[in-house]
Amino acid sequence: MRQIAFREAIREAMNEEMRRDNKVFLMGEEVAEYNGAYKVSQGMLAEFGPKRVIDTPIAELGFTAVAVGAAQSGLRPIVEYMTWNFAVLALDQILNTASKMLAMSGGQITCPIVFRGGNGSAGQLGAQHSTAFESYYANIPGLKVVSPSNGYDAKGLLKQSIRYEEDPVIFMESEVMYGEKCEVPEEEYYIELGKAAVTRAGTDVTIVSYNKMMKVASGAAAELEKEGISAEVIDLRTIRPLDWHTILESVKKTNRLVIVEEQWPMCSVSSEIAYRIQKEGFDYLDAPVLRITSADAPMHYAPNLAALAIPDVPRTVKLVKEAMYLKK
Secondary structure, three states, X not given: OXXXXXXXXXXXXXXXXXXXXXXXXXXEOOOOOOOOOOOOOOOHHHHHXXXXXXXXXXXXXXXXXXXXXXXXXXXXXXXXXXXXXXXXXXXXXXXXXHOOHHHHOOOOOOOOOEEEEEXXXXXXXXXXXXXXXXXXXXXXXXXXXXXXXXXXXXXXXXXXXXXXXXXXXXXXXXXXXXOOEEEEOOOOOOOOOOOOEXXXXXXXXXXXXXXXXXXXXXXXXXXXXXXXXXXXXXXXXXXXXXXXXXXXXXXXXXXXXXEEOOOOOOOOHHHXXXXXXXXXXXXXXXXOOEEEOOOOOOOOOOHHHHHHHOOOHHHHXXXXXXXXXXXX
């Protein structure tokens, strides 16, 4: 194992798959000459050339359409969005073309494409650059949605998405994690989509999260341990397909469930999990399923308001105690 940054793990995944298969190429704003807005694609233009690492205009709908057409013609594009907030401009191609063509063609035309980029809040970026989009895209049949919390998972899941997935994959990274160090093995590996990871074993309560909110979930579990409360922590890794079976097996043991996510509360990932677990695991629950989400409002620029809007460790600890009927 060696320590590399999250952005390097993403870059390694793309490099390895592009060396293996010349049908794989990368396109997006500033991915080539500038080495990527967050330096994820650093050095890739020099190795693969301008026909496989392609700078695009600031026109998300246009270059997404080009990539979707390429995928349906036998290539395997990787599309980088500077942020998923900008990808809403390309939603017509993602929703109406990429996700639906397999069904509309009677199974004849696949669309093996990966859409990736920064997602969610990343400090003082204002309301228009701070939305978490997992539940938006997970609502669309025909898409797969990946939201990793660390470089090891990111590399394995991205390699799997590029090499093996014939459906479009929405790959959601976090801008605040690009510089974080993580342990990644030298040898090649892939991680199957749709498999959650139990990152911490516990017996009293199950805490479920994904992406950068895993830090909050893990931090809360560490604080709870100081008070004698054993929390099992699950990292979803993939939002669609959703591995609710792993959550259910944990709830059978702990009898309580708390979900931590950066989505807005209405029609969120936690809404779906809560429904699934109460439907399939009602008899195992000793308390209602509880969740902590971002505030049901646009993200403010002011740092004190941004901090109040996003889940944190103290409020998560308080929520777990509520699920356990403990006095605050």
